[in-house]
Amino acid sequence: MPAGGRPTQSCSNTSPLHGANAVSGLPEGDTQQPSSGQTRESSKGSPGKEIERGRNSPGQSRSLPRTRDVWRKSDAGRGPRPPSQNGKPPPRTEKQRTVFKGEVPEDASVAIIGGGLSGLICAQVLSDQGVRSTVFDTGKRGLGGRLATRHISTPGGQSLVFDHAAQYFTVSDPIVQKMVDQWEAEGLVRVWDGSVGNLKRGQFTPLPGEQPKYLGVDGMMGLADRLGEKVRQGLAQTRRPCWVSRMEPSGGKWRLSENGRHEGDFDFVVIAHNGKCANRLLAPAGVPEVAAQMKSLRLSSIWALLAAFDKPLPLPPEIDAAFVQDVPSVSWACNNNRKLKRSGPECWTLFSTAGYGKDNKVPQEAVPAPVAAKVTREMLDGFEDAWGVSRGTFPAPIFTKTQLWGAALPTNTPGVPCIFDPLGRVGICGDWLLGSSMQDAVLSGRAMALQIAEFCQRRGAGTESLASGLTKRLRPVAGHDIGSFPVTEAELLTVT
Numbered sequence: 128m129p130a131g132g133r134p135t136q137s138c139s140n141t142s143p144l145h146g147a148n149a150v151s152g153l154p155e156g157d158t159q160q161p162s163s164g165q166t167r168e169s170s171k172g173s174p175g176k177e178i179e180r181g182r183n184s185p186g187q188s189r190s191l192p193r194t195r196d197v198w199r200k201s202d203a204g205r206g207p208r209p210p211s212q213n214g215k216p217p218p219r220t221e222k223q224r225t226v227f228k229g230e231v232p233e234d235a236s237v238a239i240i241g242g243g244l245s246g247l248i249c250a251q252v253l254s255d256q257g258v259r260s261t262v263f264d265t266g267k268r269g270l271g272g273r274l275a276t277r278h279i280s281t282p283g284g285q286s287l288v289f290d291h292a293a294q295y296f297t298v299s300d301p302i303v304q305k306m307v308d309q310w311e312a313e314g315l316v317r318v319w320d321g322s323v324g325n326l327k328r329g330q331f332t333p334l335p336g337e338q339p340k341y342l343g344v345d346g347m348m349g350l351a352d353r354l355g356e357k358v359r360q361g362l363a364q365t366r367r368p369c370w371v372s373r374m375e376p377s378g379g380k381w382r383l384s385e386n387g388r389h390e391g392d393f394d395f396v397v398i399a400h401n402g403k404c405a406n407r408l409l410a411p412a413g414v415p416e417v418a419a420q421m422k423s424l425r426l427s428s429i430w431a432l433l434a435a436f437d438k439p440l441p442l443p444p445e446i447d448a449a450f451v452q453d454v455p456s457v458s459w460a461c462n463n464n465r466k467l468k469r470s471g472p473e474c475w476t477l478f479s480t481a482g483y484g485k486d487n488k489v490p491q492e493a494v495p496a497p498v499a500a501k502v503t504r505e506m507l508d509g510f511e512d513a514w515g516v517s518r519g520t521f522p523a524p525i526f527t528k529t530q531l532w533g534a535a536l537p538t539n540t541p542g543v544p545c546i547f548d549p550l551g552r553v554g555i556c557g558d559w560l561l562g563s564s565m566q567d568a569v570l571s572g573r574a575m576a577l578q579i580a581e582f583c584q585r586r587g588a589g590t591e592s593l594a595s596g597l598t599k600r601l602r603p604v605a606g607h608d609i610g611s612f613p614v615t616e617a618e619l620l621t622v623t
């Protein structure tokens with residue numbers, strides 16, 4: 128996801144994803160025998176060395192030509208052989224496959240690209256399993272991705288706080304519940320006992336809500352910060368702001384870099400983000416099934432409006448937040464002061480519907496000022512419509528800020544906890560593997576870690592059977608515009 132919402136380097140700034148590629152020589156005539164949707168590791172070659180393959184697709188066995196560079200004999204007739212670049216081979220293409228041979232070392236290391244909730248949980252569980260990892264994240268202000276909180280000081284010295292993506296979470300899975308109980312005991316999260324419901328033109332109906340609603344104690348980003356601290360106390364490092372722009376096989380490992388700057392060599396890569404950035408990283412990496420799954424993902428766009436009012440709005444005081452019905456420009460409204468138990472100017476987070484996000488989509492890194500003004504106006508109008516009051520009832524806000532979540536929430540999912548290619552040693556985790564909620568992100572990060580830990584434990588034997596989710600078709604996700612939570616069927620509204 129570009130950026131998980133923090134100001135981050137944009138994919139549009141991506142340096143060309145090509146250049147020098149370490150393409151190891153494959154003995155002439157080496158044959159790869161594929162099995163169960165995966166090509167099998169060759170018995171030839173030195174341990175720990177990656178081999179590049181030609182156009183063999185899963186289920187096909189073929190003899191490969193010599194691959195001193197990536198141009199293949201079979202390309203003859205399709206145009207001239209591409210020129211080498213400074214003596215280096217030309218760019219890899221999507222059709223090549225990266226396969227690592229040999230055992231991973233005992234102190235295997237994992238690069239986790241994305242420090243959102245799924246990436247942090249992946250690092251935590253890997254650490255618990257004795258596996259080292261480094262979490263890379265673009266966030267300039269902190270880790271967390273869509274666990275994002277904005278702290279703003281007004282010129283008048285007032286302090287404003289807004290959760291501006293994930294609002295709260297619920298838990299239905301017993302494993303996640305155990306983790307969350309631990310977080311609660313350690314003071315990372317607390318139960319939100321405020322009233323949340325559905326709001327239709329002034330009619331508020333509380334959610335049935337037998338399930339506790341959880342919050343980061345100082346906002347959602349505080350939860351991410353604390354999880355970051357926890358992983359650093361174990362076997363993980365975190366590195367930010369770092370925008371991994373390239374991954375390539377080199378010397379039997381994955382070599383990561385940010386705009387040409389070497390960021391380390393790793394035995395496994397976990398892609399813990401999605402969207403265009405992830406597609407660009409994966410496309411040339413030689414893991415076609417993993418790349419294809421990522422490319423099938425569809426994401427909604429949501430506008431966020433942060434608005435602060437000098438005085439409490441004339442609204443029923445017992446209501447903290449609502450899923451808004453029947454208003455195109457607003458799908459959620461939350462009073463952060465009530466939620467985070469703060470005083471001062473009343474800070475509201477409003478989210479648009481996905482339909483409104485789509486109709487008003489612009490490049491999220493450079494929102495034109497007239498668009499921001501129009502969205503602000505329409506969302507403030509929609510906010511009044513939601514409460515069934517006439518326009519102009521609410522005072523003008525003392526502060527507003529719009530943000531477009533251009534890749535906000537998945538609208539389809541493979542419904543598998545993680546995707547893993549054991550030959551290319553690349554996996555994917557994230558909310559979208561299971562749905563579109565924080566619980567889904569936790570479950571996915573955990574599953575990814577356990578898959579890699581199992582690979583390390585097997586010491587090379589039978590690791591191919593750890594392939595996961597490589598061909599599972601994606602299906603639509605049900606849920607609210609802002610995610611598939613709360614997670615009980617009774618509370619779930621199907622809007623997709």
Ligand SMILES: Cc1cc2nc3c(=O)[nH]c(=O)nc-3n(C[C@H](O)[C@H](O)[C@H](O)COP(=O)(O)OP(=O)(O)OC[C@H]3O[C@@H](n4cnc5c(N)ncnc54)[C@H](O)[C@@H]3O)c2cc1C
Nearest residue numbers: 130131241243244245272273293294295371557558564565
């Ligand atoms: C508006 C909105 C409201 C929501 N409300 C709720 C809610 O109330 N309850 C709920 O359960 N869920 C909610 N969600 C969903 C929830 O936020 C997500 O399910 C969850 O945070 C996803 O975590 P993740 O780790 O999968 O991805 P992300 O949080 O997106 O993390 C990915 C991270 O990877 C980083 N990254 C991207 N590319 C690179 C790169 N090349 N190099 C390094 N780092 C990179 C990004 O900056 C980001 O930090 C909401 C989402 C949105 C957008």
